[in-house]
Each structure stands twice: as structure tokens, then as C-alpha cells.
């Protein structure tokens with residue numbers, strides 16, 4: 001994509017873009033950027049803050065998802081990032097850019113999906129903004145309350161800790177694969193897993209209370225996101241497919257769905273060996289010392305697809 005000497009965003013991947021942009025910004029907060037959410041000082045405590053953007057054709061398609069599905073997903077992915085700090089969502093701001101010829105019924109349906117997800121995840125809308133755009137763009141900001149807990153970052157995993165997941169992995173990717181292969185009448189549970197992810201939001205605060213040493217939501221694929229905890233913590237996440245991961249792989253039929261599929265927004269956590277894991281968490285591996293690879297799958301480097309990146313193609 002190089003055009004003379006002009007470097008275009010499509011010449012970089014998402015990680016490289018972030019590394020160029022964030023250092024140019026004045027960042028002063030209790031925490032951030034770099035984790036699932038930031039922490040901002042407030043007179044009576046601290047507020048968790050995060051945002052995630054959905055862009056038509058990049059993150060959803062209006063012929064695959066209804067307006068309500070898009071509204072649901074925008075809420076779900078943001079409350080997942082709040083839960084990934086060990087917090088609960090205290091408020092959402094909904095930014096919406098729309099083509100001027102978009103049917104009003106689509107926007108009303110979108111609002112109904114936002115409302116349904118708010119009921120499901122215990123969130124409320126406190127504001128937002130509207131503008132016109134060439135495609136539908138949804139930018140949700142979520143605020144969160146730690147209720148006095150210490151936030152669980154990506155950086156606290158240590159060798160000997162266990163690696164665990166709350167929620168399922170690979171189902172959203174399996175649904176996306178059905179859409180991409182032109183099977184929109186495929187298994188409804190997989191199509192819905194893609195259109196309406198259900199992050200286990202209560203598992204975030206529960207993980208914090210159980211002493212989790214690291215926590216994040218899996219949005220870009222298990223191996224890629226496990227690599228983020230591994231790098232932040234200076235360790236290796238050693239995943240094993242003998243337990244839950246293997247069951248999910250058998251059920252979906254393709255290891256890549258489970259190991260590299262994004263958008264399930266399951267929670268990935270590390271716990272000290274003596275912790276009692278909260279109910280929804282299943283063990284998927286252990287933490288080892290930093291080595292040549294940030295993540296191992298059954299003792300080997302993963303050589304399959306890398307996971308989601310908005311720019312790398």
C-alpha cells in the first residue's frame with residue numbers, strides 16, 4: 001500500500017499503530033492507556049473508563065446483524081472491558097454516526113438492542129452523541145465502579161499461577177465463519193453467538209475477589225490476548241487442550257475458532273495456585289517463566305492464524 005514516501009495506516013498493524021499514536025498523547029491518569037480500561041481519579045474514589053468502536057463492514061454488516069444485534073454487541077463488548085478490570089458497569093455513553101438515508105426503524109431497533117443488553121448486563125445509558133457518517137459507526141464509552149476493589153491488570157501473572165477462562169471461546173468465530181461462507185441459515189446458536197456475545201460480566205468482580213493476578217476479556221482471540229497478558233506480566237502462558245479447550249475444539253471442529261477466534265468476550269484470568277476459582281472459571285493452562293514465545297499451546301509455539309487485527313491483512 002506504499003505510495004511514494006507516504007506511510008498509510010494500512011501499512012501498519014493495529015499494535016504498531018497504537019505504539020505510534022499513544023506516545024504523542026498527554027496521558028495522565030491512575031492507569032492507562034494499555035489495559036482493558038483506564039482508571040481515572042474521582043473525588044470519592046476512582047472510575048473505570050473504556051471505549052470500543054464498531055464500524056459497519058469492518059465490525060458488523062447490516063445484512064448479517066439487525067440494528068438490535070449491533071446495539072447489543074456494542075454494549076456487550078464495552079461491559080466486558082469493564083468486567084475485565086474487576087468492576088461493574090455504572091454508565092454508558094453511546095456515540096452513533098449514521099448515513100442520512102438510514103431507515104429510522106434501524107436506529108429504533110438499535111436502541112432496543114442497547115436496552116436489551118443493558119437489562120442483561122445491568123447497565124444504564126447516561127448520554128451519547130449523534131452525527132452523520134458514510135457508514136454506521138458506533139462508539140460506546142463505558143464507565144465502571146470497582147466498589148473498593150483493587151483493579152485486576154494484565155501485568156500480575158507469575159510462574160506457577162493457573163490460567164482460566166470464564167465463558168465460551170470460538171463460538172462467535174464459528175458463527176462469523178458461517179456468515180462468511182454464505183450459510184446464514186446455519187446453527188442459530190453459533191450465528192447468535194456472533195451477533196449477540198454474552199460476556200460473563202459477574203465473573204470479573206468475582207475473579208477480583210478471588211485474588212486473580214491478571215484479567216482481560218478475549219476480543220481478538222485466545223492466543224493473541226493471552227500473549228498480551230504474557231508480555232505485560234513478563235511470563236509465558238502455557239495453554240493445554242486436554243481440558244475445556246479440547247472439548248470446545250471437538251465441538252466446533254476447528255482449533256482455530258477456539259484458539260484465535262475473537263469477539264466471544266470471555267474472561268481470561270490468572271490466579272495464584274492457592275486461589276479458589278469462582279464458579280464460571282475453568283482451567284486452560286498454567287503460567288510459566290518467560291521464554292522465546294509468550295504463549296505455548298500443548299508445549300509448542302502456535303503456528304496457526306494469529307488472531308484479529310483491524311489493519312494487518
Ligand SMILES: Nc1ncnc2c1ncn2[C@@H]1O[C@H](COP(=O)(O)OP(=O)(O)O)[C@@H](O)[C@H]1O
Nearest residue numbers: 018021022025032033034035036037052081219
Ligand atoms: N486511539 C487511542 N488512543 C489512546 N489509547 C488507545 C487508542 N486506541 C486504543 N487505546 C488503548 O490501547 C489499549 C488497547 O486497546 P484495545 O486493544 O482496543 O483494548 P481492548 O481489546 O481491551 O478493547 C487500551 O488501553 C486502549 O485504551
Ligand SMILES: Cc1ncc(C[n+]2csc(CCOP(=O)(O)OP(=O)(O)O)c2C)c(N)n1
Nearest residue numbers: 052053057058059060061219220262263308
Ligand atoms: C463484517 C465483519 N467482518 C469481520 C468481523 C470480525 N471482527 C471484527 S472486530 C473483531 C475483533 C474484536 O475487535 P474490537 O471490536 O476492536 O474489540 P477490542 O479488541 O478493541 O476489544 C473481529 C473478530 C466482524 N465482526 N464483522
Ligand SMILES: [Mg+2]
Nearest residue numbers: 036081217219
Ligand atoms: Mg479488552
Ligand SMILES: [Mg+2]
Nearest residue numbers: 051052053219
Ligand atoms: Mg479496540
Ligand SMILES: [Mg+2]
Nearest residue numbers: 052077081219
Ligand atoms: Mg474491547
